[in-house]
Amino acid sequence: WILYHLGLYNNVLENNNENSLLLALTNIKLKNYSSAYNISKNFKSDTFLFISGFCAYLLKSYDIALRHFQELYETYPNNPFTPYGIYRIGMIYYRTEFYDKAVNYFTILAKNYQNFKYIRNAIYLNAYSYYKLSNYEKSYKWLLVLIKNYPNDEETKLAKNLLKEIYILRPEIFDSTYEYYDYLKAYKLYRENKCNSAIEIYKVFINSKQKTILFFFKTTIGDAFLNDAYLEIGNCYNQLQDYKNAIEFYKKCNLKECKFNLAINLYLNGEYSQSIIQLEKLLKDKNFISKIPEIYYYIGLNYLKMNKKKIANEYLTKAKNLYLETGNHEKANEIDKLITN
Incomplete structure (x- = not known):
């Protein structure tokens, strides 16, 4: 199943001991990971190294999984299985909270395997690992890579939230000339319940974005925060019980939260139908x-x-x-x- 999922099934059958491979794959399908591991551990081809590491990983024998995945990476750096192996190494270190080691492998993926299926998650986990290490500068830089290159992905929603948290902790590391800087200033005020001041700066940010759109210069990172700004302005007006203005900004917003908040504020504003x-x-x-x-x-x-x-x-x-x-x-x-x- 896993080889079929990776689109590599036919290739590996041609280049491996077919009977052993099929037996190992059958055991994986039956969730007999120990049996699959015992079959595959005796072979050193790229496929068997990956299967051995994968089975050990599922069995939570992380030291053994690391050994197989590391051998796969060192022996077959250009193999289609290799980025999956590197990703699993990073995940093992991440889950066991060895963040200083996790970043090494997530960084390898981000720099050398940009077409890897889970590249977005790898970049986010790299940024989060640096965050856990209190290396906010590097975390911030990797978050920007994710937001700029994948503005509409699920991982980017997490990235934006983490970027906001880093700004709350260390605002001095952010460049005030960046297009999203006003948004982050407003967000900090929003978090502090200083809604009137937050609204003013949010509107400065929105106006600057509208001007760039008018002149056909769309700067991706700033655009990624535009709907967040609409949502948070709406929330501020709601907090101030100015439901009419809250409705105006929720209507501009494409986020899921805005659709629900819009309905509630229509009710609060007496627009029942x-x-x-x-x-x-x-x-x-x-x-x-x-x-x-x-x-x-x-x-x-x-x-x-x-x-x-x-x-x-x-x-x-x-x-x-x-x-x-x-x-x-x-x-x-x-x-x-x-x-x-």
Whole structure:
């Protein structure tokens, strides 16, 4: 399965002891990793070195896995299996909190194997390992590599959050001429609940981004923070109970959090029909499955405000039952008091 997954199945059959290889692969499929390891450990081809390391890794025999993966890397540096081996070495050191060793292997991947399938995760873990080592300068630089080259990936969301944390800890290492600097200044104020000051600087950042877009100069790192700025301005206005302005900025934002916050602020602003429309859209979106109880709850509240008690009770009852299923009896009891006869 693993060779098929890597797209290397046919190649390795031609270049290895076929019977032993198929037997090892069968044992892996059956999750008999010890048997697969015992078969493969006696061979020194690239494929068997990888299988040996992989099985030892799954068995959490990390010292043995390291030995096989290291031999794979040193003997076959240009082999398709090699970046996977290097990645696993980095992961072993990362999981065992030897961050000083983990960065060596994640850096090798980032510099020499840019087309590797898990390169984004490797770069992020490299940055995070430097963060754990309190080497914030290097962490910061690797985070920028990730944000600039892969602005829309899942790892980049984590990278942006870590970059913000580093700015809170060490703002002096950031260059004030960088396009995202105003965003980070605003974010620090936002974290300190200084919303009015934060909003002013967020708007400076947004205006600078809009100007670059008008002149067709899109600077990727700054763009990556644009939706975050809309979200956080909306949150600031919400905190200030200025729901009308909160709605304006949530509408500009493409983040998942903004869609839900928009619905809630429409409710808080007395726009009940619009809030229901937005909440019903979220019910159909698989990204909001975890929020279904809350969505039912707010649909019910909207209908209560519109004095449509029968349909309000239906949604509130759905919400109450889901909260009971998850063990949140306090919330269920709160909702039960809203349900009218």
